[in-house]
Amino acid sequence: MFKYARKGSSGFSSSSTAEEVTHGVDASGLTAIVTGASSGIGTETARVLALRGVHVIMGVRNMAAGRDVKEAIVKEIPSAKVDAMELDLSSLASVRNFASDFNSSGHPLNLLINNAGIMAPPFMLSKDNMELQFATNYLGHFLLANLLLDTMKKTALESNREGRIINVSSEFHRYPYPEGIRFDKINDQSGYKKFQAYGQSKLANVLHANELMRRFKEDGVNITANSLHPGVIATNLFRHNTSLADDNPIRVFLESAARLVLKNVQQGAATTCYVALNPQVKGASGEYFSGCNLTKASSMAKDAELAKKLWDFSMNLVE
Secondary structure, eight states: OHHHHOOOTTSOOTTOOHHHHTTTOOOTTOEEEEETTTSHHHHHHHHHHHHTTOEEEEEESOHHHHHHHHHHHHHHOTTOEEEEEEOOTTOHHHHHHHHHHHHHHTOOOOEEEEOOOOOSOSSOBOTTSSBHHIIIIIIHHHHHHHHHHHHHHHHHHHHTOOEEEEEEOOGGGGSSBTTBSOTTOTTOSTTOOHHHHHHHHHHHHHHHHHHHHHHHHHHTOSEEEEEEEOOOBGGGTTTTOOSSOTTOHHHHHHHHHHHHHSBOHHHHTHHHHHHHHOGGGTTOOSOEEETTEEEOOOTTTTOHHHHHHHHHHHHHHHO
């Protein structure tokens, strides 16, 4: 427990909350898109950003759930500016519709938080016939960022404020398939391993942020791109583990123990909110954060050639 709560050079730790790491930050005038904001750390990210004055656009698959979250936030924070827009990251058509609607709304865009994700489902294909974790966790966000870049560049230029793109990755990025990204076998059902496929999609999130950073620096654009590990959140632990019944004493014990060492939602959203709003992060780009501190991503995640190859591969897929 001591290591878990030890503060890093930022002054924060794995047990810091999203409110703590943004304390005293006035973010009024900023606009953010948060994907997957209708549950879990996405909801808490949206709430804390709204609390700090950000106009939050929640990209949600389930509009009814999105409206409920919006109502709850506005009830707690009457001054909050929150909107919900339909977005299914597993459908490229849905991503295109969302981006088109947002771009034509005339809103500025300072922050893009690619948070939505699924973890370790059985093998499934997306609406575009792409392995579901790669499609939802990575490819949908890749296309979304591309379609919103012009708006972000314009906002950064006109507001003279740094734009920030944040990819919520995972420590699982260290455990993909042996070859990292299976370019030739993305949809190979026979070799599918759900946790390695998850790791592959999360590795892709880090590579994507790093390639964005390289392109922004090359073009002299005032936008940063970073990735992060939010921590393991107690609420998500058994989402896809149905082998133990809800009332099984082993499961009850494990979930109780988990809550002592794993993060709650307030802590789980902290690193995202830190990278999005904390002034300490200004200018940092192509970095990987965990526990509200800079940390090192895997050597594969830092492979610039792999990042470029993934970019080209992804452009072909979305075109």
